[in-house]
Amino acid sequence: MSKKAVTKTRSLSVCHGSCCVLAGARDVAAALKAALKENLPGARVKVKKGRCSARCGGGPVVTVEPDGTVYTGVTPGDAAEIVKKHVAGGKVVRRLAAKAKVEPGPIPALGESGFFKDQVLIAMRNRGRIDPDSIDDYIANEGYLGMAKAVTEMKPEQIVAEVKKAGLRGRGGGGFPTGLKWEICRNSPSCDDKYIICNADEGDPGAFMDRSLLESDPHSVIEGMIIGARAIGATRGYVYVREEYPLACDRVIKAIDDARAYGLLGESILKSDFSFDIDVVRGAGAFVCGEETALMASIEGKEGKPRPRPPFPAQSGLWGKPTNVNNVETWANVPPIALRGGAWYASLGTARSKGTKVFSLVGKVKNTGLIEVPMGTTMRQIIFDIGGGVLKDRELKAVQTGGPSGGCIPADMMDIPVDYEELARAGSIMGSGGLIVMDDETCMVDVARYFVEFLEDESCGKCTPCREGITRMREILDRIVEGKGKRGDIELLERLAFTIKEASLCGLGATAPNPVLTTLKYFRDEYEAHIYKKRCPAGVCKALIIYRVVAGKCTGCQRCVRACPVGAISGPRSQPHNLDQDKCIKCGACYEVCKFDAIAGDAIYVE
Amino acid sequence: MAERAKSIRIDGRKFTFRRGQTILGIAREHGIDIPTLCHHEALEPYGSCRLCVVEVKSGDRTRTMASCVTPAGDGMVVRTSTPGIREIRKTLIMLLLARCPNIESIKAMARKLGVKKVPFPKSDEDCYLCGMCVRACAEIVGVRAIGFAQRGHESVVAPPFGLVSNACIGCGTCTTICPARTFDLDKVFARRGMHRVEGKDGVGRCIICETYYMGG
Numbered sequence: 001m002s003k004k005a006v007t008k009t010r011s012l013s014v015c016h017g018s019c020c021v022l023a024g025a026r027d028v029a030a031a032l033k034a035a036l037k038e039n040l041p042g043a044r045v046k047v048k049k050g051r052c053s054a055r056c057g058g059g060p061v062v063t064v065e066p067d068g069t070v071y072t073g074v075t076p077g078d079a080a081e082i083v084k085k086h087v088a089g090g091k092v093v094r095r096l097a098a099k100a101k102v103e104p105g106p107i108p109a110l111g112e113s114g115f116f117k118d119q120v121l122i123a124m125r126n127r128g129r130i131d132p133d134s135i136d137d138y139i140a141n142e143g144y145l146g147m148a149k150a151v152t153e154m155k156p157e158q159i160v161a162e163v164k165k166a167g168l169r170g171r172g173g174g175g176f177p178t179g180l181k182w183e184i185c186r187n188s189p190s191c192d193d194k195y196i197i198c199n200a201d202e203g204d205p206g207a208f209m210d211r212s213l214l215e216s217d218p219h220s221v222i223e224g225m226i227i228g229a230r231a232i233g234a235t236r237g238y239v240y241v242r243e244e245y246p247l248a249c250d251r252v253i254k255a256i257d258d259a260r261a262y263g264l265l266g267e268s269i270l271k272s273d274f275s276f277d278i279d280v281v282r283g284a285g286a287f288v289c290g291e292e293t294a295l296m297a298s299i300e301g302k303e304g305k306p307r308p309r310p311p312f313p314a315q316s317g318l319w320g321k322p323t324n325v326n327n328v329e330t331w332a333n334v335p336p337i338a339l340r341g342g343a344w345y346a347s348l349g350t351a352r353s354k355g356t357k358v359f360s361l362v363g364k365v366k367n368t369g370l371i372e373v374p375m376g377t378t379m380r381q382i383i384f385d386i387g388g389g390v391l392k393d394r395e396l397k398a399v400q401t402g403g404p405s406g407g408c409i410p411a412d413m414m415d416i417p418v419d420y421e422e423l424a425r426a427g428s429i430m431g432s433g434g435l436i437v438m439d440d441e442t443c444m445v446d447v448a449r450y451f452v453e454f455l456e457d458e459s460c461g462k463c464t465p466c467r468e469g470i471t472r473m474r475e476i477l478d479r480i481v482e483g484k485g486k487r488g489d490i491e492l493l494e495r496l497a498f499t500i501k502e503a504s505l506c507g508l509g510a511t512a513p514n515p516v517l518t519t520l521k522y523f524r525d526e527y528e529a530h531i532y533k534k535r536c537p538a539g540v541c542k543a544l545i546i547y548r549v550v551a552g553k554c555t556g557c558q559r560c561v562r563a564c565p566v567g568a569i570s571g572p573r574s575q576p577h578n579l580d581q582d583k584c585i586k587c588g589a590c591y592e593v594c595k596f597d598a599i600a601g602d603a604i605y606v607e
Numbered sequence: 608m609a610e611r612a613k614s615i616r617i618d619g620r621k622f623t624f625r626r627g628q629t630i631l632g633i634a635r636e637h638g639i640d641i642p643t644l645c646h647h648e649a650l651e652p653y654g655s656c657r658l659c660v661v662e663v664k665s666g667d668r669t670r671t672m673a674s675c676v677t678p679a680g681d682g683m684v685v686r687t688s689t690p691g692i693r694e695i696r697k698t699l700i701m702l703l704l705a706r707c708p709n710i711e712s713i714k715a716m717a718r719k720l721g722v723k724k725v726p727f728p729k730s731d732e733d734c735y736l737c738g739m740c741v742r743a744c745a746e747i748v749g750v751r752a753i754g755f756a757q758r759g760h761e762s763v764v765a766p767p768f769g770l771v772s773n774a775c776i777g778c779g780t781c782t783t784i785c786p787a788r789t790f791d792l793d794k795v796f797a798r799r800g801m802h803r804v805e806g807k808d809g810v811g812r813c814i815i816c817e818t819y820y821m822g823g
């Protein structure tokens with residue numbers, strides 16, 4: 001082939017968020033690379049690692065640039081078709097193309113009544129019911145009533161008291177009692193200004209509740225902030241939105257303008273002596289900017305790195321002034337509390353975790369999406385009643401909670417009620433509410449490695465344990481999944497984990513070892529199998545498996561021949577095929593497409 | 608009525624302290640040794656190396672805190688050398704030694720903490736990112752000619768946006784304060800793409816802006 005490859009495509013961006021990786025994004029990337037090399041040698045098309053594009057239910061997600069076509073549910077077996085038809089031929093592969101635009105509309109009707117039965121919507125009360133761009137729609141659904149009550153009928157101290165009574169805790173990860181935080185900021189020796197911030201940096205791959213709230217109901221967050229400002233005595237608020245969320249940003253800006261036009265923001269709100277306004281700041285994009293001190297530094301135009309606390313933001317925050325930071329979902333819970341009272345909210349939930357929590361249920365589960373349930377709902381209810389069970393009815397292995405620095409909870413612990421305390425007891429965290437369901441085809445060492453790699457990329461690099469330690473952990477995990485693990489590696493991981501957890505400056509480092517610690521706690525045998533037996537029990541780690549054709553089962557249908565991106569399989573029709581080990585890139589495309597179970601992925605012994 | 612003086616207990620000894628004093632400050636005032644690698648009397652505390660961690664009991668919570676950035680609190684009970692703290696310091700110095708096996712101050716600290724072997728592959732960096740140069744340039748010289756570029760393990764000290772910086776006045780404060788001392792001013796400038804100084808006897812002429820500077 002001497003003809004030079006002509007294509008308009010510049011790159012194929014394969015989402016490497018946690019859900020997509022678990023769904024096989026890395027194999028897809030490898031297969032795409034191989035298919036490009038095979039079909040379009042010399043073409044300058046890059047296969048890139050993309051960030052979570054919040055289509056987590058439909059992974060692996062591949063975005064073709066520059067035309068912007070989004071393919072969902074891509075498998076290695078689709079790689080050759082995407083390359084031949086789209087990259088080379090300029091035609092969209094309809095079968096895989098996602099719907100034109102992802103609108104966070106109503107919760108997808110999945111035909112499973114169970115999906116709705118156990119849900120209680122407070123933060124997401126208006127989701128899909130109102131036009132997010134219409135302030136009138138919002139007002140027609142009890143909108144701004146809580147705020148009107150707070151501003152005209154309640155004293156600031158009373159608002160704080162109601163939020164305390166509600167038992168609302170921060171939904172951004174830490175779970176700090178919101179009312180108490182407001183009180184500390186309120187009582188902070190006052191100067192002329194106090195600030196409040198809405199943290200919409202949402203950096204956890206696989207979590208998209210904040211984006212969804214801002215896009216589908218921006219006024220609920222703004223109303224919450226006005227009530228909070230009144231309670232704390234703040235004069236100015238900031239919504240810090242990550243740059244990957246342009247639609248959320250536009251919707252919030254429009255909502256703020258509309259609220260101002262209605263006299264709900266600005267000078268003398270509702271003709272009272274209370275004045276307050278909100279600005280929107282676009283985030284710089286780094287994960288660590290979601291940490292409150294880094295976030296404030298970023299708003300001030302400084303380098304977005306965390307600084308030691310104390311002083312806490314309530315003492316010295318934005319520009320040295322008392323500042324209160326809350327998460328999007330926390331703010332969205334405030335209006336109903338102001339309207340209905342703290343006791344009502346506290347009637348839901350468990351002893352120390354009140355109200356409801358939004359979770360993004362993703363991974364190997366039948367019904368994926370955002371759900372809102374009362375605190376204390378068991379993991380089993382969430383996964384089996386609401387989620388409809390494990391995809392393809394495979395065996396449940398674990399549920400990963402809390403985002404990249406959360407932990408994996410094994411299948412035999414599914415009866416724990418989900419709240420802050422119980423998750424912490426299990427060694428994990430609530431985090432922002434990501435729930436990733438994993439089946440028996442998931443390798444827990446590989447999962448730990450994935451999250452550690454994510455955190456390594458996101459470490460700001462300021463302090464020694466996080467910057468140096470996480471990299472060392474990743475190196476050790478790399479060699480374990482490559483079949484080169486050594487005696488003593490587990491102990492070294494534990495030593496590093498202890499130091500990183502104890503000595504890191506900010507929450508990123510302090511929680512970074514969780515994925516390793518929980519998998520070591522509940523799945524130590526898998527680490528041992530990799531290290532001592534050079535075997536990956538789940539059959540995931542490429543270095544430890546080998547694909548071969550089972551001669552007795554192969555019908556010679558040639559499906560695998562077409563699917564293999566590197567042409568490693570050959571053989572005449574209707575006769576058992578041949579798999580060339582030297583060419584095989586172990587992407588698993590053949591295994592995926594074979595209808596006769598005639599491709600086996602066997603464990604091999606290295607060394 | 609005079610308020611009762613605030614006190615803290617460090618390694619079993621009780622001390623009173625002044626407002627704003629850090630745990631490290633009090634310990635040093637009384638001759639209690641806590642190892643540090645990013646602390647400098649002339650600079651604002653930064654809390655990046657984490658070697659100065661101590662165990663702090665305050666109320667019913669016991670936590671590991673960096674003593675250089677933690678303000679003393681009334682009734683705190685501090686232990687500077689528990690087995691856990693020693694383990695953390697050893698791991699930290701192993702990590703730094705793997706990064707910078709040839710920096711004298713790191714080697715000395717490793718010896719002091721009894722660390723001989725490092726269970727990680729070694730690289731050979733000449734900077735351990737203590738940030739003293741960056742802080743000195745900002746806080747003492749007041750020009751902010753250098754900062755950190757990249758993030759995580761890739762972090763390096765560099766002028767803003769990695770461009771040649773005109774802000775640098777060639778004062779040499781950054782090299783003087785650098786505890787790694789693995790390069791001289793000339794190398795710093797070359798490496799950081801800033802003013803390059805030529806000349807003898809400590810007087811330099813920047814080959815970019817052609818002005819003369821002291822130091823070098």
Ligand SMILES: Cc1cc2nc3c(=O)[nH]c(=O)nc-3n(C[C@H](O)[C@H](O)[C@H](O)COP(=O)(O)O)c2cc1C
Nearest residue numbers: 170171172199202203290291292326327330507508
């Ligand atoms: C590394 C790191 C990343 C964080 N990212 C977020 C985030 O994306 N969104 C968020 O609301 N909080 C995030 N937080 C927590 C914030 O620091 C802060 O605790 C929170 O915004 C407070 O609001 P809340 O009390 O309503 O949860 C992060 C913390 C750390 C340590």
Ligand code: SF4
Nearest residue numbers: 460462463466506509
């Ligand atoms: S723990 Fe990590 S992210 Fe936090 S300050 Fe240290 S290096 Fe930066």
Ligand code: SF4
Nearest residue numbers: 744775776778779781
């Ligand atoms: S020599 Fe330049 S970079 Fe170094 S402290 Fe002086 S002004 Fe700053």
Ligand code: SF4
Nearest residue numbers: 734735737738740785
């Ligand atoms: S160059 Fe020296 S002073 Fe600057 S960060 Fe590196 S080790 Fe510290």
Ligand code: FES
Nearest residue numbers: 015017020053055
């Ligand atoms: S879309 Fe890929 S992980 Fe979220």
Ligand code: FES
Nearest residue numbers: 643654656657675
């Ligand atoms: S001396 Fe305290 S962190 Fe470096």
